[in-house]
Amino acid sequence: VSEGRLLAALRGAQVDRPPVWVMRQAGRYLPEYRRVRAAAGSFLRLCTDPELAAEVTLQPIRRFGFDAAIIFSDILLPLSRLGVEFAFPDEGGPRLPAPLATPEAWNRLEAAGDGGMAHLAETIARVRAALPEDVTLIGFAGAPWTLASYLVEGGTSRDHAVTKAALLSSPEAFDRLLDVLADAMAAYLRVQIAAGVQVVQVFDSWAGTLSAADYRRHVLPSLSGLLRDLDGTVPRIVYAGGSVHLLGELSDVSCEAVSVDWRTPLSQAAELLPGKAVQGNLDPAVLLAGPEAIREAVVTMLATAPTRGYVANLGHGILPNTPIASVDAFLAAVRGQQ
Ligand code: CP3
Numbered sequence: 001v002s003e004g005r006l007l008a009a010l011r012g013a014q015v016d017r018p019p020v021w022v023m024r025q026a027g028r029y030l031p032e033y034r035r036v037r038a039a040a041g042s043f044l045r046l047c048t049d050p051e052l053a054a055e056v057t058l059q060p061i062r063r064f065g066f067d068a069a070i071i072f073s074d075i076l077l078p079l080s081r082l083g084v085e086f087a088f089p090d091e092g093g094p095r096l097p098a099p100l101a102t103p104e105a106w107n108r109l110e111a112a113g114d115g116g117m118a119h120l121a122e123t124i125a126r127v128r129a130a131l132p133e134d135v136t137l138i139g140f141a142g143a144p145w146t147l148a149s150y151l152v153e154g155g156t157s158r159d160h161a162v163t164k165a166a167l168l169s170s171p172e173a174f175d176r177l178l179d180v181l182a183d184a185m186a187a188y189l190r191v192q193i194a195a196g197v198q199v200v201q202v203f204d205s206w207a208g209t210l211s212a213a214d215y216r217r218h219v220l221p222s223l224s225g226l227l228r229d230l231d232g233t234v235p236r237i238v239y240a241g242g243s244v245h246l247l248g249e250l251s252d253v254s255c256e257a258v259s260v261d262w263r264t265p266l267s268q269a270a271e272l273l274p275g276k277a278v279q280g281n282l283d284p285a286v287l288l289a290g291p292e293a294i295r296e297a298v299v300t301m302l303a304t305a306p307t308r309g310y311v312a313n314l315g316h317g318i319l320p321n322t323p324i325a326s327v328d329a330f331l332a333a334v335r336g337q338q
Contacts, residue, residue, distance in 0.1 A: 001133040001178065001233070002133050004067060004133070004134035004135060004136045004138040004238050005017070005018070005020070005067045005134070006019040006021070006067050006068045006069075006138075007018035007136055007198065007199070007235065007312060009308070009310060009311050010199065010235040010237075010256045010257055010277050010309075010311070011235070012255070012277065012309045013059065013308070014059075014308060014310050016061070017201060017304070017334070017336060018066035018310050018311060018312040018333055018334060019068065019136075019311050019312065019326075020066060020207065020311070020313065020331060021065055021066040021067055021068040021069075021311075022060070022066065022137075022311040022313060022314055022316055022318050022327070022335045023070075023239070023259075023313060023316060023317045023318065023331075024066075024076055024078060024317030024318045025060040025235070025318065026056045026057055026059060026060055026068065026070070026072050027317075027318065027320065028320040028321070029318055029320055029321065029322040029323075029324070029327075030059055030060065030146035032059050032063070033056055033059055033095050034226075035060075036052060036055055036056055037056075038213045040052050041089040042088070042123070042186075044077075044088060046072070047072060047073045047077055048077075048119050049119070049125040049214070050119050050122040050126055051126070052073045053071070053119075053123040053324065054072075054123050054127045054130065056072045057069050057070070057071055057072040057123070057127050057130070058127060058130055061131065061132075061135060061288045063324075064327060064328075064331055065331075066135070067134075067135060067136065067275050068136040068137070068138050068199070069127060069131055069134060069135055069137050070137075070138040070139075070140060071123060071124060071127065071137070071138065071139050071140065071240070072123070072172055073120070073140075073149075074088070074094070075140070075141065075142030075203055076094050076142070076147075076150060077145065078140070078141065078188045078208065079147065079150075079178075079184065080116070080322065081116055081117075081184065081188075082109045082110055082111075082180075082184060083108070083109060083110040084096065084109070084151065085097055086097065086150075087104060088309045091156070092156070093156040093265075094150065094154055094155060094156070095154060095155045096150065096151065096154040096155065097257075098154075099105055099151065099152060099153060099154030099337065100151045101152055101162065101166065101321060102166075102170075103173035103174075104151060106151075106174075106176070106177040106180075106233065107173070108171055108175075109177075109180055111308055112221060117188070117191050118190060120192065121166070121191065121192075121194070121195035121270060122138070122190060123195065124139070124195035124196045124197055125195060127195045136161055136198050136199055136259065137196065137197050137198050137199070138197060138198070138199045138201055139189060139192030139193065139197030139199070139201075139204060140198065140200060140201045140202070141185040141188050141189050141200070141202055141203070141246075142181075142185065142204075143185075143201050143202050143205075143207070143219075143223055143226070144177075144178040144181040144182045144185070144203070144204060144222040144223060144239070145178065145204055145206060145207065145210075145218075145222075145223070146203060146204050146205045146206045146207070146214075147181050147185075147218040148163060148174070148177055148178060148181060149206050150164040151168050158176075159209075160200035160206060160209045164208055164210070167189065167206060167214070167218055170219065175216065175218060175222070177217070178219070178221075178222035179221075179222050179225070181222065182222040182223070182225050182226040182229075183226075185202070185226055186225075186226050186230060189202075189230060190229075190230070190233070193230075193233050193234055196237075197234065198234055199234055199235045199236070199237065200230065200233075200234060200235075200237070201236075201237040201238075201239055201257075201259070202223070202227065202236065202237070202238050202239065203222065203239045204219075204238060204239060204240045204241065204243075205239065205241045206241060206242075206315070207219070207240040207241055207242060207243045207246060208219065208240070208242020208243050208244070208245070208246065208263075208326075209242070209249060212245050212246055212249060212335070213249070215246055218247050220249055220252070220253070220337065223238070223253060224252065224253050224254065227254045227255050227292075228254045230254075231254055234258070235256040235257070236252055236255040236256055236259070236314075237255065237256065237257040237259055237277075237279055237284075238250065238255045238257070238259065238278075238312075239258075239259040240258060240259070240260065241261055241316060242263060243258075243261075243264060244263050244264040244268070245262060246258075246270060246271060247264070247268070247272035247273060250273065251273050251274065251276070254303065255326070256276060256277055257276055257277035257279050257309070257311065258273050258276055258277075258278060258279070259278075259279035259280050259281075259311075260279070260280045260281050260283065260311065260315065261280060261281055261315030261316055262277065262280070262283040262315040263281075263315075264279050264280070264281060265300065265304060266278055266305045266306070266310070267287070267304045267305075267306075268280055268312075270305075270306040270309070276277075276309070277306075277309035277310065277311060278305070278306060278309065278310055279310075279311035279312075279313050280303065280310070280314070280315050281313070281314070281315040282298065282301055282309075282312075282313075282314050282315060282317055282330070283297075283315055283318050284314045284315065284317065284322070285306035285316075285319070286321075287314075287318065287319065287322045287326040287327065287330060288321065288322065288323075290325070291325065291329040294329040294330055294333065295314070295329060295332075295333045298312075298330060298333035298334055299333065302333075302334070312334045320330075
């Protein structure tokens with residue numbers, strides 16, 4: 001049985017070259033995705049129909065031969081099990097028709113049952129059955145802080161001011177909200193692990209919006225609890241956007257790898273996260289700059305990456321207007337081809 005490069009790198013083993021995959025690798029930059037998405041009618045149907053979700057999960061593997069597949073879904077989907085409603089309009093990202101702005105609203109979140117996840121287990125089984133043995137299957141969930149920001153703001157926010165104000169004016173209730181989200185996401189990830197995902201990634205996309213002190217006090221306890229809940233299951237990657245000031249905090253989290261963006265030098269991440277693998281961190285905008293700029297940026301990235309415990313990736317999700325040829329150039333550079 002071949003464990004594949006991602007699992008090898010996550011346990012710090014020597015690999016012939018870094019494993020590589022791309023955040024948001026199934027998505028609108030792929031013409032085959034846009035076709036299935038249009039036929040499905042809605043993004044929600046695409047996420048919850050096992051045949052369609054499995055198909056779009058596999059598309060980037062067929063085209064590019066990435067070392068890992070990530071189950072197609074969205075971080076907001078499991079919130080419906082807590083009684084939260086949301087929509088995915090064609091522009092502007094997800095929207096909540098009724099944002100949860102007060103402690104009273106947070107307290108009304110329903111306890112997540114185990115129901116409503118049969119489609120997810122079926123998607124995972126279908127994808128695993130179709131994947132080459134050495135391609136690792138990744139499951140994922142949102143981190144409590146990032147999910148809370150969507151709940152409180154009602155959508156993507158530039159400054160997260162409403163969420164920060166809520167945290168500072170009702171700190172105890174807000175910490176409870178984060179704990180409720182952490183428990184629900186641990187259960188959600190355990191369902192994915194039981195169904196066959198081999199690695200999990202927890203997305204704290206908006207980690208960097210807080211000071212280190214506020215992150216340590218309010219965010220770290222629930223994030224740490226969520227990851228500790230998964231001790232002894234599968235390797236865990238924590239994506240922490242904009243987290244150059246948080247590496248000391250993240251070094252205490254129970255996980256095998258931390259995924260950083262382009263603002264964090266890989267060498268600094270490796271140094272401040274002893275015993276953990278590092279994932280990242282090419283700026284997705286580089287993929288809009290043409291093959292020569294891409295090759296140069298990848299060479300620089302690899303030169304600063306640790307020799308063991310490194311996973312090549314972007315620093316955030318791939319942009320919808322990325323040319324296919326740019327992904328080819330990125331992969332060729334990581335794989336050491338010209
Ligand atoms: O290929 C994969 O990576 C798996 C699928 C995946 C999606 N969302 C599909 C998606 C994953 C892992 C996510 C995670 C996610 N979703 C995050 C964390 C990662 C990050 O980017 O920070 C966040 C913050 C969300 C919330 C979210 N969902 C946003 C901000 C958007 C709009 C962004 C956009 O590109 O329009 C979504 C919608 C969404 N999630 C799409 C996809 C493919 C676009 C929907 C469409 O096809 O119209």
